[in-house]
Amino acid sequence: MPWISTLLLRHRSQLVTAGLCAMSGLLWVILWVGALKADSGSLLLKLLQVEWQVQDWALRNGPQAPRAQELVYLGIDNPNYSYQYSEEEAAASKPLAAMSRDFPWSRLVWAELIDKLAAAGVRAIVIDILFSSASEQDAVFAAAIHRHAGLVVLGANINLSNVNEAHTFHTMLTPSPSLSGGAGGVG
Numbered sequence: 036m037p038w039i040s041t042l043l044l045r046h047r048s049q050l051v052t053a054g055l056c057a058m059s060g061l062l063w064v065i066l067w068v069g070a071l072k073a074d075s076g077s078l079l080l081k082l083l084q085v086e087w088q089v090q091d092w093a094l095r096n097g098p099q100a101p102r103a104q105e106l107v108y109l110g111i112d113n114p115n116y117s118y119q120y121s122e123e124e125a126a127a128s129k130p131l132a133a134m135s136r137d138f139p140w141s142r143l144v145w146a147e148l149i150d151k152l153a154a155a156g157v158r159a160i161v162i163d164i165l166f167s168s169a170s171e172q173d174a175v176f177a178a179a180i181h182r183h184a185g186l187v188v189l190g191a192n193i194n195l196s197n198v199n200e201a202h203t204f205h206t207m208l209t210p211s212p213s214l215s216g217g218a219g220g221v222g
Contacts, residue, residue, distance in 0.1 A: 107157075109148075111138065139164075142172035146179035153183040163190040166210040177214050189214060191221045 069079050125131045130148070133141035145162065152160050166189060170176070180187045194206040209221055 142166070142170050142176035146172070146176045149179040149183055149187055153186060157186070159188065160186055161188045161190075165190050165192050165208055166214055167208050169211050173211065173214060180214060189221050 066079060067083065125134075130141075130144040133144045145166075149160055160183070166176075180189075189210045191210070192208040194208065
């Protein structure tokens with residue numbers, strides 16, 4: 036077994052580096068999970084929010100991949116967008132005022148988004164969010180979906196639960212009926 040000690044001595048620096056990487060990675064995971072479970076005033080959550088902002092900055096300012104002209108993806112990646120527009124802009128626009136509050140946004144935001152995207156000439160709008168519960172703004176949101184009938188696809192969710200080895204029970208959560216009536220699809 037002298038070859039094992041020779042191998043360990045020869046690769047000691049790589050083993051130390053691998054050990055440090057593993058320990059720091061484990062520490063990062065523990066802190067990240069702790070931040071997700073923390074309350075809104077927690078230092079860990081604030082660090083996580085800083086991480087999100089750094090990631091956003093890096094993606095906006097880093098090397099750009101070629102863009103497909105026929106597809107635009109709009110992502111929700113920050114719980115509060117109020118730092119991106121002024122108070123005057125928010126006061127002049129109900130959707131911006133609604134976005135200044137934490138997610139989930141008011142259905143007014145989604146109605147305005149559908150109208151603006153349709154006016155821009157998009158061929159489809161896919162919203163991968165489940166609107167299963169009723170809201171005070173459903174009438175405005177449903178009207179926007181109906182104005183652009185067939186253009187909007189709303190999100191749904193399939194829950195799987197094993198009844199036993201032979202059978203799996205599927206439950207499909209769908210948008211509220213007032214919304215899905217004019218949608219081009221639910222999926």
